[in-house]
């Protein structure tokens with residue numbers, strides 16, 4: 001039918017009728033399992049305050065760099081989309097005007113996951129099945145606005161409706177965790193947890209452009225000073241700095257955090273003698289660090305965080321491979337995380353070797369690896385995860401989170417890593433309302449992949465059913481140590497105990 005969003009029950013299943021039938025059955029076993037969302041960027045204030053969402057444009061368009069980036073690539077100015085300028089000021093724009101501009105360019109998203117996510121969200125979450133076109137922009141805007149005014153569309157009500165068991169947000173060690181403390185006080189502490197993300201106090205180049213011979217470490221030093229004030233440690237010394245980080249990890253864990261996340265440009269790790277580490281750190285404080293020193297310090301700190309993880313049990317996630325702020329004009333005008341980042345080639349084999357030589361065989365360490373470089377799936381990541389006790393493979397993310405790459409991921413890594421060295425799906429989203437559809441897409445694609453193995457007589461149906469439930473639910477709970485909430489040995493019987 002034209003003009004109506006189709007919610008086809010066979011969405012993303014194989015076209016082959018035999019495989020499609022098996023995929024339907026496999027999907028039926030996981031469709032209603034609770035959502036585990038161990039990595040993402042939802043603002044915790046949303047759930048702490050439980051205030052109504054803003055208008056549809058500010059819910060769907062303004063904060064979504066997947067959308068604003070594509071529109072910008074076709075000549076729509078960020079100001080016309082309400083993207084806040086770097087200084088915080090925003091062109092005074094009516095949400096409806098932003099929405100009309102967006103609708104006028106909606107055809108640009110044909111074939112992209114963004115189209116699938118938004119249409120499914122409008123239909124499934126808001127019951128709005130009118131197709132978005134320039135002519136229906138106002139109708140869709142009004143229908144969504146009417147929903148947003150109702151109490152059942154408040155964040156906590158949607159959280160329940162989405163059947164989310166646990167949602168992890170991401171905060172810096174400098175964050176006072178006020179929102180998470182409020183959530184805990186409200187009895188939501190086990191359901192919404194933080195992720196310890198120390199990039200801003202590790203990376204001397206964080207948030208700034210470089211290119212010079214020396215890194216401007218002013219911002220890094222200011223943040224370390226604040227870290228010292230928060231913890232009472234002397235963060236001008238390397239040992240005091242490490243003690244401050246350990247203290248913040250404890251504070252995060254007291255509020256339910258079970259994982260850290262590290263967003264480095266590369267996967268480089270480095271083992272150095274104590275005095276060399278302290279020397280690099282001191283260069284940063286003196287403002288004499290070169291870009292090579294900054295890279296070496298990030299590499300050193302990954303090993304330090306692995307050591308801390310073994311001590312305190314935090315699961316470590318590494319998200320390398322983004323060349324941040326590649327679009328300098330966008331960065332200078334609108335700051336970070338607005339769509340100006342580009343993936344780059346990443347070397348895991350040599351980059352991770354120093355860390356893995358230290359800790360890779362220690363089953364107390366859990367390091368979940370992500371990539372923006374698809375060429376590493378078969379050649380590097382799957383053999384590494386299939387060869388070290390500490391490693392797991394995270395789901396394809398960001399530029400790679402489409403149904404196509406989710407499928408290619410399984411095809412590329414299962415041979416060497418199997419299913420059980422992968423960590424389950426993470427939605428990695430800022431867009432709260434898109435969480436259900438993103439998990440649904442992963443469950444459908446995985447069902448399709450296993451349906452083919454069953455149809456080719458490589459996997460029995462009962463094994464495929466068991467694996468489906470493990471990947472969608474049990475495995476991410478276990479890998480991210482959320483199992484302690486309601487563990488039962490039976491539940492995990494098919495997952496190796498480690």
Ligand SMILES: [Zn+2]
Pocket residue numbers: 039040041319428
């Ligand atoms: Zn992320």
